[in-house]
Amino acid sequence: EADGAHALVILGDEVATYRLPSAPGATTYRARTGLASIAIDGRGERLALLAGGGDVTVHEIGSGRAIAALAGDDTAVAKVGTFLLDDDERLAVAWPGRYLLALWQPGRETLVRPLDTVVNYRRVVALAGGGLLAAGYGSMLARFAPDGTRHASALRDGGSPIDLVADATGTTVAWLSSRGRVELATVEDGSLGAPRHLVDAPDAARIALSGDARWLALARAEDVLLVECASGTSAAPLTLSGARVAELALSADGRWLAAGTVTGEVWVWRDRERLELIGAGHSERVSGLAFSPRGDWLVSAGWDGVAVRWDLRGLAVEPYAIVKQLESAWGVGLAHAVRVDLR
Numbered sequence: 426e427a428d429g430a431h432a433l434v435i436l437g438d439e440v441a442t443y444r445l446p447s448a449p450g451a452t453t454y455r456a457r458t459g460l461a462s463i464a465i466d467g468r469g470e471r472l473a474l475l476a477g478g479g480d481v482t483v484h485e486i487g488s489g490r491a492i493a494a495l496a497g498d499d500t501a502v503a504k505v506g507t508f509l510l511d512d513d514e515r516l517a518v519a520w521p522g523r524y525l526l527a528l529w530q531p532g533r534e535t536l537v538r539p540l541d542t543v544v545n546y547r548r549v550v551a552l553a554g555g556g557l558l559a560a561g562y563g564s565m566l567a568r569f570a571p572d573g574t575r576h577a578s579a580l581r582d583g584g585s586p587i588d589l590v591a592d593a594t595g596t597t598v599a600w601l602s603s604r605g606r607v608e609l610a611t612v613e614d615g616s617l618g619a620p621r622h623l624v625d626a627p628d629a630a631r632i633a634l635s636g637d638a639r640w641l642a643l644a645r646a647e648d649v650l651l652v653e654c655a656s657g658t659s660a661a662p663l664t665l666s667g668a669r670v671a672e673l674a675l676s677a678d679g680r681w682l683a684a685g686t687v688t689g690e691v692w693v694w695r696d697r698e699r700l701e702l703i704g705a706g707h708s709e710r711v712s713g714l715a716f717s718p719r720g721d722w723l724v725s726a727g728w729d730g731v732a733v734r735w736d737l738r739g740l741a742v743e744p745y746a747i748v749k750q751l752e753s754a755w756g757v758g759l760a761h762a763v764r765v766d767l768r
Contacts, residue, residue: 636677685711
C-alpha cells in the first residue's frame with residue numbers, strides 16, 4: 426500500500442493481513458495553551474482550535490498552516506465553536522467565563538457580533554439556514570436566527586443539557602439531559618420541531634450523531650453504545666478495556682466511530698463493531714474529536730495543546746484490494762498462487 430497503512434505477510438499457504446495506522450501523526454497542529462475543543466468547516470478544508478487561554482486559531486488542514494488567529498485574554502476558555510453552514514467563513518465561539526457567545530470572521534482581529542452576553546453556553550451547533558442552537562448551563566436551549574434573534578426554550582424534563590450535537594446538514598439535532606434522557610428534534614425553516622425521546626441513558630456523559638442522522642453514540646463510563654435513531658434499538662456495547670471515555674465522534678455515514686479517553690488515547694472502530702486503531706495521540710485528556718466530511722481522516726485535540734490528524738484511508742482498504750495492488754506491482758498472480766480467496 427502506497428501510504429504504508431498495511432503490512433502483508435505471506436506464511437506457507439496462508440495470507441495474513443495486519444492493519445496498521447497510516448502515518449497517525451500525518452499533520453500536527455499546536456496551540457499556545459491546552460485545547461478545549463475543535464471545529465472543522467463543511468468542506469473539510471479548515472480546522473479551528475479553541476484553547477484554554479481563550480485563543481482561537483484557524484489552520485489549513487492540508488498544509489497545517491495557521492491562517493487566522495483571535496487572541497484570548499488568558500482568563501476565559503474558548504470552550505466550543507462551530508462554522509456556520511450557510512457561510513463557512515464565519516465561526517460561532519462561546520467563552521463561558523466571559524458570558525459571551527459571538528461570531529468571528531477569521532482574518533479579523535475583533536469579533537463580528539456578540540450574540541449573547543448573559544448566559545453561559547457549554548455547546549453550540551450550526552443549523553440549516555444559517556442559524557445556531559446553543560446549550561446553556563441552566564435548563565435552556567437557545568436558538569439563534571441568522572439575524573441574531575434569540576429564541577429560548579427549556580428542556581421538557583427540567584434537566585440541564587449536558588451535550589448537544591447536530592447532523593452534517595443541521596436539520597437534525599440531539600441533546601443529552603442531566604436527567605439521563607436523549608431526545609431528537611428536526612429543524613424546519615429555522616425552527617425546532619417537537620422533540621422525540623430516543624433513549625434513557627442516566628450514565629452517559631457524551632453523545633455523537635452521524636452526519637446522516639441515522640446513528641447516535643453514547644459514551645458511558647468504560648464503553649460506547651450505538652443507537653439506531655429510527656428504531657431506538659442499540660447494538661452491542663463497544664468496550665475500551667477499562668479506559669474512560671471523554672469525547673466521541675461519528676463519521677458522516679456512521680461507519681466510523683472514534684472515542685477519546687481521559688488518558689489521551691484515541692480508539693477507532695469501523696462498521697460499529699471492528700476495532701481498527703488504538704492511538705496514543707495525547708499526553709493529557711482528549712478534549713475534541715471530529716471526522717472529515719468524507720470520513721477519510723479524523724482530528725483529535727487534547728489538553729496538552731496538540732491536535733493530530735489521523736489518516737484513516739489505509740484502514741479502509743480491504744485485504745483483497747491490497748493483494749490486487751501487489752499483483753499489479755509484482756506481476757504475480759498472488760491470490761491464485763497461495764490458493765486463498767480474499768474477497
